[in-house]
Amino acid sequence: MPRAFASSVSLSENSLKSVPAQRPTREEALDAVRTLLRWAGDDPTREGLLGTPDRVVRSYEEFFSGYGEDPVALLQRTFEETDGYDEIVALRDIRFESHCEHHIAPIIGKVHVAYLPKKRVVGISKLARLVEVYAKRLQIQEKMTAQIANTLDEVLQPKGVAVVIEAAHQCMTTRGVHKPGVTMVTSRMLGAFRDDPLSRREVLAMIGTPGGAKLDNV
Numbered sequence: 001m002p003r004a005f006a007s008s009v010s011l012s013e014n015s016l017k018s019v020p021a022q023r024p025t026r027e028e029a030l031d032a033v034r035t036l037l038r039w040a041g042d043d044p045t046r047e048g049l050l051g052t053p054d055r056v057v058r059s060y061e062e063f064f065s066g067y068g069e070d071p072v073a074l075l076q077r078t079f080e081e082t083d084g085y086d087e088i089v090a091l092r093d094i095r096f097e098s099h100c101e102h103h104i105a106p107i108i109g110k111v112h113v114a115y116l117p118k119k120r121v122v123g124i125s126k127l128a129r130l131v132e133v134y135a136k137r138l139q140i141q142e143k144m145t146a147q148i149a150n151t152l153d154e155v156l157q158p159k160g161v162a163v164v165i166e167a168a169h170q171c172m173t174t175r176g177v178h179k180p181g182v183t184m185v186t187s188r189m190l191g192a193f194r195d196d197p198l199s200r201r202e203v204l205a206m207i208g209t210p211g212g213a214k215l216d217n218v
């Protein structure tokens with residue numbers, strides 16, 4: 001086995017489990033788009049489609065930029081000087097755009113994140129960036145909800161974490177059963193928000209009752 005291949009395998013095993021060991025070249029990606037255009041019934045050599053493979057590949061770089069980022073490292077810089085603040089920190093209505101891993105169709109929605117600090121807090125822009133890292137990957141909503149909650153729990157080690165996601169799935173609205181206006185709500189509660197009914201009620205009051213909020217702007 002060539003040495004370069006062996007080292008890329010060990011890299012993927014150690015730290016980049018979700019990234020394939022051998023990434024195709026950009027030219028292979030462009031060819032794949034041309035193949036799909038032909039599969040759709042069109043001619044990738046006609047003028048209007050000549051630049052399309054390049055645009056699609058560049059869109060993919062943006063849609064899936066989250067594979068190149070480490071969500072734990074992102075949250076590493078936390079602050080301990082909170083003057084004893086020990087109440088809920090919540091960030092509501094973090095808009096996100098992701099893609100479902102079954103159809104590569106857009107998932108568009110909002111994430112509400114809350115935690116109950118023990119000692120450490122993190123800058124609120126970091127919470128939004130954390131959502132972004134997981135959204136910019138192929139996803140299912142349940143997995144994304146758990147990933148955001150588990151990463152916050154692991155890095156901040158707070159007393160509680162709550163993550164609620166409401167989203168519309170275009171694989172359901174523009175194809176398949178064609179049901180527009182349907183949103184899916186998922187939640188993951190950890191620590192006090194899972195075990196203590198009072199804390200749970202308090203956090204749900206802050207971030208909105210799941211299903212009660214509207215997705216007017218997505």
Ligand SMILES: [Zn+2]
Binds near residue numbers: 169
């Ligand atoms: Zn789907």
